[in-house]
Amino acid sequence: MTTQIIWGSTLLTGFDAAGEPIIRRDAGVVCEAGVIVATGPVAELKTRYPDASVIGGRDFAITPGFVNAHHHVGLTPLQLGSPDHPLELWFASRIALRDVDLYADTLFSAFEMIESGVTTVQHLHSRAPGTPQDILAAAEKVIAAYRDIGMRASYSMALRDQNRLVYEADQDFVARLPDHLRPAASAFFQRFTVPLxxxxxxxxxxxxxHGEGERIRIQIAPANLHWLSEKALETTGELQRRTGLPVHMHVLETPYQKAYARKRTGGSALAHLDRLGLLGPHFTIGHGVWMSEADIELAAERGVCVCHNCSSNFRLKSGMAPVNRFLARGIPVAIGIDEAGINDDRDMLQEMRLVLRAHREPGIDAPHPSSAQVLRMATECGARTTPFAGRIGRLEPGMAADLVMFDWPAVTYPYQDEALGFVEVLVQRAKAKAVHSVMVGGEWVYRERRFTMLDRETVLAVLAEALAKPKTPAEIERMALSQALLPHVRRFYDGYLDGLGDEPHYRPSGRF
Ligand SMILES: [Zn+2]
Incomplete structure (x- = not known):
């Protein structure tokens, strides 16, 4: 069995109970069979493990691998022809997306994630059309991509059984369309209609x-309240109790979803999920932008996590999640880059920096997330939302060896005052180019800025060649359908918002 010592001038193993980073100098981890067996000063480790191969040096800083806790696709919707829209219009705009091979597509974003230090991804697969066999085949393509590139992945096929385009029954929406659009719209819905x-x-x-997989695991992802019937919500609870697996659900992403919940349940979406017994430490709210004070209180009491998708909320005009209030109530907050980050890619370091700076409320003593809180979100808190909870997110004996080696001079050269501290400098300054090597389960998946398992250029060439072909008749038809449906979707939401609960948690500016 090979034993490896990986060390640097700085080793961040995790955070203490008070949220303070645990940092050791000239220290490393010892890894055997994919698991960390010891941490400590490198001199000591070399004595204890004389036969170990030693990797690292004083120019490196080591942190736990990052967790992208909310991810869907490879090539971005923007790349495939759907620009940013408010979420509800975006669903219609995305009908136009081109067909892409899921294996190469998944790798496309996996390369981006790994080179920015992501070792684990929560892949929420939203829309695979066709029969159950087609859906399984799609899942296996995504899973094979993560397996081949060496990433740890929590895969889910989103449960969804109604309201596939707007927040009403598909047949009601189709019935209000002009005659000439009805067949194509019905056929589109039919492609995504699979019995619960x-x-x-x-x-x-x-x-x-895959349930007991070392690097691939499965979790439960009911898509969102509007996409699930009461029966589907009950089924979610049954699956959770039967399997003990975590649940990740989009909840209250937009003001329209808040209004929808009120129309359907007479109150809050979260209170409704709680009545069905769905909430608990196994439950993660994706987005949660429109959570009320009572929702935040309920989430804290039930021990649920929130996954904050900062870029996505900006891009789709969803609003500003009250992250400072989540943190104040001790709710574990993870970070998800969602479909794509603010630069239309998956750069976890960029996303962390955005989270750090997006929630700076005006006022000298007003709250804001600290760099340590943001780094904890990207590691330990993200880990907690996956089926790998307790095995990843920290660098301690017994945990999986998932780590990032930063080329520290690439972050600090030619000068960085040391008074600010390691975490502050890492979160505020580190770019993907400083990510030197990435290890997952004791295996280098990225070494000296090169992918070790697959060749990136080859995968990109496959995508380029496939998409250079003319659009297929089916793709052209979908583009036309998307364009034709957009005004009808827009009209559905005319007057939809009820304005209730619009008083913001944060006050970014003032009118009077
Ligand atoms: Zn999402």
Whole structure:
């Protein structure tokens, strides 16, 4: 068995109970069979493990690998022809997206994630059309991509059984369309209509195949309140109790979703999920932008996590998640880059910096997330939202060896005052180019800025060649349908917002 010592001038193993970073100087981790067996000063480790191969040096800083806790696709919607829209219009605009091979597509974003230090991804697969066999085949393509590139992945096939385009029944929406649009719209809905029992069968099959995987695991992802019938919500609870797996659900992403919940349940979406017994430490709210004070209180009491998708909230005009209030109530907050970050890529370091700076409330003593809180979100808190909870997110004996080696002079050269501290400098200054090497489960998936498992240029060339071909008749039809449906989707939401609960948690500016 090979034993490796990986060390640097700075080793961040995690955070203490008070949220303070635990930092050791000239220290490293010892890794055997993918697991950390010891940490400590490098001189001591070399004595204890004389046969170990030693990697690192004083120019490196080592941190736990990052967790992108909310991810969907490879090539971005913008690349595929759907620009930023408010979420509700974006659903229609995305109908136009081109067909891409899921294996190469998944790798495309996996390269981006790894080179910015992401070792684990929560892949929420939203929309695979076709039969249960088609959905399983799609899942296996995504999973194969992560397996081949060496990433740790929590895969889910989103449960969804209604309201596939707007926040009403598909047939009601189709009935209000002009005659000439109805067949194409119905056919589109039909492609995504799979009975709930078949969706559960797909989930069970995936759990059977991958549930105990070392780097691939499965989790439960009910898509969002509006996409699930009461029966589907109950099924979610049953699956969770039966498997013990974590649940990640988009909740209250936009003001329209808040209004929808009120129309459907007479109150808050979160209170409704709680009545069904869905909330608990296994439950992660994706987005949660429109959570009320009562929702935040309920989330804190039930021990649920929130995944903050900062770039996505900016890009799709979803609003500003009250992250400072989540943190004040001790809610674990993870970070998700979602479909794509502010630069239309998946750069976890950039996303962390955005989270750090997006929640700076005006006022000398007003709250804001600290760099340590943001780094903890990207590591330990993200880990907690996955089926790998307790095995990743920290660098301690017994944990998986998932880590990032930073070329520290690439962050600090030619000068960085030391008074600011390691975490402050890392979160505020480190760019992807400083990520020197990335290890997952004791295996280097990125070494000296090169991918070790697959050749990136080859994968990009596959995508380029496939997409250089003319659009297929089916793609052209979908583009036309998307364009034709947009005004009808827009009209559906006319007057939809009820204005209730619009008083913001934060006051970024003032009118009077
Ligand atoms: Zn999402």
């Amino acid at each position: 029992s078949d969706q559960v069968a797909v989930f069970d099959e995936l759990v059977t195949r």
